[in-house]
Amino acid sequence: MNEDPTKKLSDGESFEARVLSGLAAIQAGQVDIRNEQVEIRREQATMRAELAEFRAELAEFRAELAEMKKAIAALDSRLGSVEERLSSVEERFSSVEERFSSVEERLTSLEEKVDQRLRETRPIWESALDNIKRLDLKFDEVLSELFGVKADSKRHERLILQLEKLR
Numbered sequence: 001m002n003e004d005p006t007k008k009l010s011d012g013e014s015f016e017a018r019v020l021s022g023l024a025a026i027q028a029g030q031v032d033i034r035n036e037q038v039e040i041r042r043e044q045a046t047m048r049a050e051l052a053e054f055r056a057e058l059a060e061f062r063a064e065l066a067e068m069k070k071a072i073a074a075l076d077s078r079l080g081s082v083e084e085r086l087s088s089v090e091e092r093f094s095s096v097e098e099r100f101s102s103v104e105e106r107l108t109s110l111e112e113k114v115d116q117r118l119r120e121t122r123p124i125w126e127s128a129l130d131n132i133k134r135l136d137l138k139f140d141e142v143l144s145e146l147f148g149v150k151a152d153s154k155r156h157e158r159l160i161l162q163l164e165k166l167r
Helices: 015-074 076-166
Strands: none
Touching: 015 076
């Protein structure tokens, strides 16, 4: 058994060349993975910044909420007025919900009508397109015949000129 390391294999490439090309491919894959890692780290940094911003906003919101709770506790005597206003807001919200539901129903109805009209007009459009295609074919035939008549006319004109020359 000959273990010559430079022996050419059946595909004409030496074992060392195949190993080196395989290593080069692995290194290229590693570079791609590293690039992806860099991109992922960038995305993580962006997400962390957004999360920190969100947490800051949440802390502000919580602080405002704590202040509101204190104000509500201090203004217990005015709670009845606040409840009335809240009821008014709830009623207005319910009204908006009802109007939105009405708009949704109207939109659904309109979509159904459009679909129905589309189904009604589709055969008409298909028929019109078929007629246009047939007219195109007939027009092509007329043009072909016109070119034939023109060619015949020129041929006859030459023959007449030849006949006149023979006279």
